[in-house]
Amino acid sequence: MQHSSVENLSLFRDNVDNGNEEVLQLDGPSLMKALSKLESASSTTNLRRTVQDIKRDLLNIDGKLRTIESADREIEFTSAFLLQQLDQIASSETIERALHYVSRLKKSISETRVSNINDINLNRWKEYTDILLDSLWVIDRRENSGVHSADYWGNFIPQIPNQMMKRYTKKGDWVLDTFAGAGTTLIEGQRLGRNTIGVELQETVADMARRLISHEPNVHSVTCEVINDDSRTADFCSILQKHGQASVQLIVMHPPYHDIIRFSEDPRDLSNASSLDEFLKMMSQIVENSSKVLDRGRYLALVIGDKYSKGEWIPLGFLTMSEVLKKGFSLKSIVVKNFEDTLGKRQQKQLWKYRALVGGFYIFKHEYVFIFRKQ
Numbered sequence: 241m242q243h244s245s246v247e248n249l250s251l252f253r254d255n256v257d258n259g260n261e262e263v264l265q266l267d268g269p270s271l272m273k274a275l276s277k278l279e280s281a282s283s284t285t286n287l288r289r290t291v292q293d294i295k296r297d298l299l300n301i302d303g304k305l306r307t308i309e310s311a312d313r314e315i316e317f318t319s320a321f322l323l324q325q326l327d328q329i330a331s332s333e334t335i336e337r338a339l340h341y342v343s344r345l346k347k348s349i350s351e352t353r354v355s356n357i358n359d360i361n362l363n364r365w366k367e368y369t370d371i372l373l374d375s376l377w378v379i380d381r382r383e384n385s386g387v388h389s390a391d392y393w394g395n396f397i398p399q400i401p402n403q404m405m406k407r408y409t410k411k412g413d414w415v416l417d418t419f420a421g422a423g424t425t426l427i428e429g430q431r432l433g434r435n436t437i438g439v440e441l442q443e444t445v446a447d448m449a450r451r452l453i454s455h456e457p458n459v460h461s462v463t464c465e466v467i468n469d470d471s472r473t474a475d476f477c478s479i480l481q482k483h484g485q486a487s488v489q490l491i492v493m494h495p496p497y498h499d500i501i502r503f504s505e506d507p508r509d510l511s512n513a514s515s516l517d518e519f520l521k522m523m524s525q526i527v528e529n530s531s532k533v534l535d536r537g538r539y540l541a542l543v544i545g546d547k548y549s550k551g552e553w554i555p556l557g558f559l560t561m562s563e564v565l566k567k568g569f570s571l572k573s574i575v576v577k578n579f580e581d582t583l584g585k586r587q588q589k590q591l592w593k594y595r596a597l598v599g600g601f602y603i604f605k606h607e608y609v610f611i612f613r614k615q
Contacts, residue, residue, distance in 0.1 A: 267305060267313050275342055277290050287335065318367050325341065357410070359410050372403055375574065386427065401417075401541075404492060405432050408539040409434055413489040414435045414487070416476065419496075420440040430462060434462060440467070442503065476532065480533060488533050497556055498510070499511055527567045536614050543607065544556060545606070561574075561610050564612055571612055572612060
């Protein structure tokens with residue numbers, strides 16, 4: 241059964257409202273020409289009719305807006321963003337206000353406005369619904385597509401490096417992860433077109449990361465290297481020079497939360513630090529060593545939680561934050577991210593409830609993402 245254009249438009253709207261986001265490939269000059277017709281509207285009634293005509297053209301696969309004459313004419317819009325802009329124009333109470341919105345929409349097509357640290361087009365900022373901007377992240381499920389795996393104890397969720405790279409890097413930039421683990425940051429970097437260097441202390445874990453990364457498609461042909469080394473002493477300058485680079489544009493750190501999980505028997509492992517002071521000293525050394533290759537004005541993201549020991553809450557996150565601040569960084573943001581289960585607690589939920597009642601504390605349900613800027 242065929243639907244009328246009005247019914248098609250309603251179905252299109254229902255898909256958008258239900259989260260079935262569609263990316264529209266449109267002919268830029270044709271869209272600009274259609275929007276120019278709005279500028280000559282003699283009344284709001286005439287303007288609304290023209291908006292409806294544009295919406296109908298968006299639905300017509302064979303129409304002028306969808307017929308792209310050459311690759312350099314193509315422009316992409318998410319359906320939700322474009323419909324929102326057209327609705328805003330149509331609902332304007334005056335021609336003057338409508339023309340303001342038309343001008344803004346045309347500007348988003350003809351001009352790209354980006355900062356020097358990411359690829360976000362600020363003329364189309366409303367389209368970036370995938371970027372988290374609040375300081376509380378409630379993430380229900382770990383991203384597990386492709387080669388991502390939660391098998392390695394201590395992995396952080398891929399959404400964190402994904403968000404950090406989208407906010408603080410451009411395609412082709414270089415990212416350093418000083419605690420590579422199973423390669424979560426590197427996998428996300430490869431997907432996003434960022435070159436990544438990961439340093440992992442344990443040789444077997446480094447091998448696992450290389451194996452996983454090798455099975456992830458490298459569609460952007462970027463560099464993705466895992467190095468078996470100690471981030472306190474690794475020669476990051478020499479490592480980058482092998483790739484013709486002198487610096488990185490983002491550092492990601494997800495260290496052990498001191499001795500909560502013992503990752504190895506290696507005394508260089510932060511999880512084997514003999515005391516809290518020793519842990520902080522080792523972290524300070526890693527920050528100092530790695531920050532030498534971070535460009536000024538660029539960012540370092542530290543993911544860490546607190547710990548509970550001998551009846552006392554240890555603010556490990558804020559103590560580590562303080563160490564980073566001593567190394568020439570300013571604090572830009574603190575994100576609190578929820579978590580529900582860890583491998584250590586998954587089978588002991590009732591036991592932890594009992595311990596909390598007896599010990600007078602609250603069960604950990606969060607960790608921090610500290611974002612610093614190198615001064």
